[in-house]
Amino acid sequence: MTSWAIAVLTGMLAGTPLAGTPPVVASGTLVEAETFQATADWEVQAKLAGFSGEGYLANRRRMPIAPTHPRLQLTLDRAGTYDVWVRALLGGPADSGFHDREFSVEVNGTRLPPTHLGTEGYGFVWELAGQIAVGEERTVKLRLCDVGRAEAAVDCLRLTDDPQFRPAGWTGNSTRPGQGPYFRLPQAALPAAQPFTLPPAERQHVETVGAAPHTFAVTMGGTLDEFNTAKYPDTYGGSKRLDWGFQPNEYLVLENVGASDVVDPRIVIDGRRDWFSAETMLAGILKPGMSDAEKALAIWAFTASIEVQGHENNRRVGILLPDVRSHPSRNSFHERGDPVKAANCYYCSGCQYGATTCAVLARCAGLPARCVWMCPFDQYENHCVAEVFYDDRWHLLDPEARAFYLEADNRTLAGYESLHRQPELAARTHEGGFAAKPMAKSHTSLYEQYYPSAGMPIDRWTSSMALTLRPGEKIVWRWGHEGKFRCGQNMRNSNLLPYHLANGKLIYRPDLRSSASLHGALAERNVKRIVEDGATPPVHADTPGLASSVTYKMQSPYPIVGGVIGGRFVRKDRQAPLRILLSIDDSDWTEIWSAKDDETGAFERYLAIDAVLGGKFTPERCACYVKYEFTAPQAPDDAGLEGVYLELDLQMAATSLPSLAIGRNEVVYRDRTGGERQVRITHGWRESSATRPPQAPAQPAAPSDRSTVDKNALPKLAWPAAEDPDGDAITGYHVQVSPREDFVYPVSPNFDQLTFSNRPEWPVPEGWLVPGQTYSWRVRACDAQGTWSPWSRAWRFTVGDASRKSDTPKNTGGRGQ
Structure with a gap:
């Protein structure tokens, strides 16, 4: 920088008014950020290493975005087109939740695209903010704008009309997580895949539904299910999670086999897990x-x-x-x-x-x-x-x-x-x-x-599991997984599988020979269908020589974590263009496949799209668009579609799925379809009688049912020891005491406990029970195989007026022992 520029800019930083017209500043001059006229929201700092000059300009407000903007006016030595380069702080600590600093430069009233979006790495780096046109007046008014989620820190700028200039080490600007290089490229090479095949199940029930609501029964044999084999292992720090010793459920498929859309279908079994909204x-x-x-x-x-x-x-x-x-x-x-x-x-x-x-x-x-x-x-x-x-x-x-x-x-x-x-x-x-x-x-x-x-601060965040199934579309709930998940911006996750991860499927395979497939396409261009003119392939060109396309949208209430896209194609001429394009999160179209010279005649191609989803640290994605493009050179049937296949892998929580339990299950199907519907429901499961659960205690021992007790004379609850039909030892019990007969919640957390003992009794925590209050209690038993009995029936007792009252809270170690 010239000595004049240093003096002038230093004077501006100090707030000294400038007189006269500044001399010319040459192209490529390094402009230090500390020479900008700062506002109360910004300050010159020298805490971080790697800056040039005497320091850098930082947002002193830290987390909130600085609402005001440091400014500087320059006069360049010549008119022309200039690249604007800015050197600012990128990223943050690796374990941080968010550190895209999203800094922007404003030139002559026009704000350039934001730079320094990345969260990886940490330090001052150069990025290209954009190009500006400088007219004959050669005046450039600069403002620094903080628009990111973490405090901006700007070191210097450089304006140059040399289009070949690149700062040392620069290979490209950073991108925000989830908007990585696949969305910046016109093409993405994806591996081949195969369509999903439902594995055979030991037991299966198929139900055809023509009206809603529709109720039917499914009976599952055996003696074990996910409910009576529940286990409670540690996560960390003494916290517990749910697990199960035996999971009989394998899949539940809900498929639209009719000719019109099915709106918001859902299944509830025995009233459990109706979590649609x-x-x-x-x-x-x-x-x-x-x-x-x-x-x-x-x-x-x-x-x-x-x-x-x-x-x-x-x-x-x-x-x-x-x-x-x-x-x-x-x-x-x-x-x-x-x-x-x-x-x-x-x-x-x-x-x-x-x-x-x-x-x-x-x-x-x-x-x-x-x-x-x-x-x-x-x-x-x-x-x-x-x-x-x-x-x-x-x-x-x-x-x-x-x-x-x-x-x-x-x-x-x-x-x-x-x-x-x-x-x-x-x-x-x-x-x-x-x-x-x-x-x-x-x-x-x-x-x-x-x-x-x-x-x-929070908002009233509520969505629903709304879903519209087109003819030929189905959702598959699966209790297993393929290791596909997302964790968003949780940088603490080093590829740890979430507990109860389940990978379901949303699959759309329309019958292109049926008019029902017209429900599924979002947009069409220059196509005719077999239902219109009787010609093949089922989707072909209307006018040869012009590009044809069909666009589909896939929408899921569950996050998309993978998938397979493809179809069956006809291509008589190897010069006929034929390709598939994908768009996710409002990105530009990305070409994920294009037919090669040797791909002619009738053939199938399927591709795994997992790579273009951006990885595990991306925002939630619940929709994508797929475009099939082809051009028939001479005749309408030179190229076209025989079949379309769209499959998405979904992230589900297995604890939310509509599970069957042993015995008779009442299954209720509902939807919001206004007209006719035809739905096929398929349950697949396995059965086990490896062990039998213990029997629930039949009656209480103390206090007796519906008795009145003194609150100071109830040292314990007791019941007859549970019996196990296989002779397995009873290892423990679960006791609940509630002010409600339906046990919606306990008296306090102290009154919902495992006993961690095979003794058929439980010491009542002191200082909690209220005179005049009636309480319900129940017990279930666990045997040495880890199998739980059903709950006992609800027993009741009422606390009478005590001769000695003591409502002072006592520290009983959490369980009154």
């Missing part, structure tokens, strides 16, 4: 006549259920936080914060996601709700919980810890403020869920230490 979820969670307090606890019980989520930050999907500098839906947090997607697609969770799904469902139920963190104000660390507002105060729920906390009256749900003032309310409460042993209270000290809580 927030409304159907709440219909199963909430019971008639519930108070707001009961609704809040019922929603907590669902979102805390080990059948719905398991705490595992290393395997969960999604970014760490909602966007805190704009509306909360600006980033991808909502993908896992949506309770419908969470339950159906992603079993693994974290505290912020458990709290969010709880709060969102509470809002859908008409209850004000929020998410708060236990941390220094607005730092978002340590732990996140939900709070629901009713009865003129906030009440706290913790789905990730599978805990709620009661006030000293043992009736009222405590809020964050109460736990801050009385941390002993948290200390006395069991955390971790029924399958966890008493564990150190990891959050009690946090309630005491941090107040007020740090509120986290």
Whole structure:
């Protein structure tokens, strides 16, 4: 830079007004960012290594986008077309949730495309911002614009009219994760694949449906299923997840075999897992006549259920936080914060996601709700919980810890403020869920230490599992997987399979010889069909010599994590162009296959599209577009389509799938189709009688059913030892005590416990039961094979008025032992 430029620019940085017309600045001059006229949102720093000059200009607001823009005016030595190069900070720590800095340069009022989008690497790098035209006046007005998700830091700029100039080491600009090189290339070479074939199952039931709703029965033999072989292994830190010893279900196929679209088909078995939408979820969670307090606890019980989520930050999907500098839906947090997607697609969770799904469902139920963190104000660390507002105060729920906390009256749900003032309310409460042993209270000290809580912005994120099946289209729910999944911007996942990963399929194979296939195409160009003129192939050119194409859209409620695209083709002339193009996430068309010279006559080609999806750290993708293009040189039948095949691999949570259980299952099919429909449903499963489950205890031993007890004279619950038909030893029991006969939620988390003992008794935690209250309780037994009995019937007892009252909370180590 010339000595004049340094002096002038330094004066501008200091805010000194400039007089007169500046001399000419030559093309290629290095313009240091610290010479820009800064605003209050920016400051010159020299903390990071690798800058040029005396420092770099950084957004001093850190996380929020700086709303003002440093500026500088230059006069170049000649008019012409200039490349604008900018050297700025790229990326961030490898374990960070997001560090695309999305910095932009504005020239003479025109903002150039953003640069420094990448999240990999860390340091100052050159990137090409774009080209500008400089007129005879040669004046250039520059502004630096922070438009990214992490603070911008700009080192210097260079404007040059030398089109061959490239900074040392530059090979191309960075791209945001999920918009990688496949979408920048006109072609992508993909491996060959084969269409999906449904494997044979040991047992099968096929049902044809012509009306909705439609109810039918499926009987599964054997003695074992996923429910009575449930296991509860660790994730980490004492947290538990669901697993099963035997999974009989293999697949469930729902196929449109009619001539018109089928709208929003779904299957529910024995009333379980009707998770189509927030409304159907709440219909199963909430019971008639519930108070707001009961609704809040019922929603907590669902979102805390080990059948719905398991705490595992290393395997969960999604970014760490909602966007805190704009509306909360600006980033991808909502993908896992949506309770419908969470339950159906992603079993693994974290505290912020458990709290969010709880709060969102509470809002859908008409209850004000929020998410708060236990941390220094607005730092978002340590732990996140939900709070629901009713009865003129906030009440706290913790789905990730599978805990709620009661006030000293043992009736009222405590809020964050109460736990801050009385941390002993948290200390006395069991955390971790029924399958966890008493564990150190990891959050009690946090309630005491941090107040007020740090509120986290969320939205009412709710979607649905809406799906329209065209004639010839089917969805396949599968309980197995092929290792295909996405984890979004969770940089903690080093290729760890999510728990309960299932890879289903959405397959569209229209019959091109039928007029029903007309329902499926999104767009057509210069084509005729066999149903129009009787000519073959079934889809051929209308006018030879012009390009023909048919475009299809594939839309799924589940994330797309792979697939196969192809078809059967006719190509009589090797000069006839024939290709398949793919577009995902509004990208330009990418050519994924083009017929080679030796591919003539009638032939089939199928390609695996996994590579073009961008990898595991991409945003959720639920739709793609496929275009079949061909040109018939001389006659309409010189090229065309005999068949189309579109197959998508889907990411599902096996815990959400419509599972059969042993015995008779009532299956209910529903849809929202307005007219006629013809659907075929195929269940495939296997059976096992390797062992028989124990029998449930028939009656209580103490207290007797429907008896009245003194709250200070109920040391334990007892029942006759369970019997096992195979003679296997009983290894433990599961006890639940609830203020409700339907056991929607327990008295407190202390009253939903595994006994970790073969003794048919359980010590009642002290200081919890309320005089005058009737409680229901039940028991199930587990044998040495890991097989569970059914639940016993519900027994009841009522707590009488005590001669000595003591409602002071006691720290009983979580279980009153």
